[in-house]
Amino acid sequence: MLSTPPSQAPSPLILVVEDEPGIASILAAYLQRDGLRAQHAADGLEGLRLFRQLRPDLVLLDIHLPGMDGLDLLREIRSHAQTPVIMVTAVADDVDKLLGLRMGADDYVVKPFSPPEVVARVRAVLRRVQPQAAAAPRAAPSIRVGRIEIDQEAHAALVHGDDGQAVALPLTLTEFRLLACLAAQPRRCFSRSHLIDHCLPESDALDRVIDSHLSKLRRKLQQAGQGDLIETVRGIGYRFWPGGGPGAAGSGG
Template identity: 45%
Template sequence: MTDILIVEDEAAIQQLLVDYLQQAGYKVKAVKRGDDALECIRESAPDLVLLDVMLPGIDGLEVCRQVREFSHVPIVFLTARHDEIDRIVGLRLGADDYIVKPFSPREVVARVDAMLRRSRWYSELAEKGESTGLHINNRDYQAFWGDQLLDLTPVEFRLLSALHAHPGRVYRRDELINIAYDDHRIVSDRTVDSHIKNLRQKLHAAGAGDIIQAVYGVGYRYLL
């Protein structure tokens, strides 16, 4: 049975998530503190973690940072709508997705299902010795297509890292602006389009093909 760890200190939200995920067939454990979450992840190695940002003990961002030192378990942040900076920082620390409060519990289950499908798909490729081609090293700000190091600017790397972390998800241009620039500067949609254009050219030159797809009137997504 697939194990889900919920890290949420609000009792009502925690119980709601437990109930819905158990009904969906998952084995669920829930804790309220960040330090307890770290201990559980080290000891029981869950298949996915739903992680609130604001926690007693150690906050969710620090939990994510420490977990990424020893585990690749999928992490989905639960964050308040006004905590936009937390969502951006969380993705850079290695979170795989985020869900904004207030949320529909059915949406949470659907997102968990999708994340676990992707995780199993990647695991199966690894067992077969196959590769999706693109490899991201967030610690050193490096991206590789196969064995070839891509010559990316910091902005291009941040865009590629975010898109690659969520294959198939459509990122709006305003979301990509927030990911690309952490100083809240005012930039236009055309600036993002220009960065994506350069990024696609570099990927294509490395033999990657058209793995970043434009979604007309919305933004961009990464294709597996």
């Protein structure tokens, strides 16, 4: 195990699941130098055990691992928790990246990488999960559109039924941010670049990454009986259209 320096208050814990000891040691050293705690798992099965035991604040997860590969471990994590996950891959091909993102990863980095860049990505994702209170904190308003309620303080998206009961949507961090951004201004069309800037800050995500996140968000809304609330506007981007879009703008990626 990689040791962590003592601190007055617990700092975020990062679980590094990486089978190359040299890379794991470098990542842990840079994370600790930035004031974060780090634990190391050398394979997927150990990663799953430590994830369940430690409940880390974020997972840095290599895709190619012995025992259980990173995508299988990501699938297992997502079946129980919405803990932020940054995928690490040695393959520059977009296929691995997009597959991880479709399964719920929050970001990715490609080897060889700059350790300070990885730390910056970790900090960016943690800021989205654990936003710092402002000097004069003000409660973020809830958004209610039709049956959808987005509680920004509780970071929960709910679907209200006819019986008055509410069911929580199992959204990842990025999916929640996209839904909140779109639903805050119904019928406004947002470009892909705007959504990347506001929902994946400090990420070098491509347009197709936003398409992947929104496709998964649409599917979860449909599974909750909410139809096609998110409409694709060809050549421009996306908009949230309560009650279903007019259909004039078309559909598809």
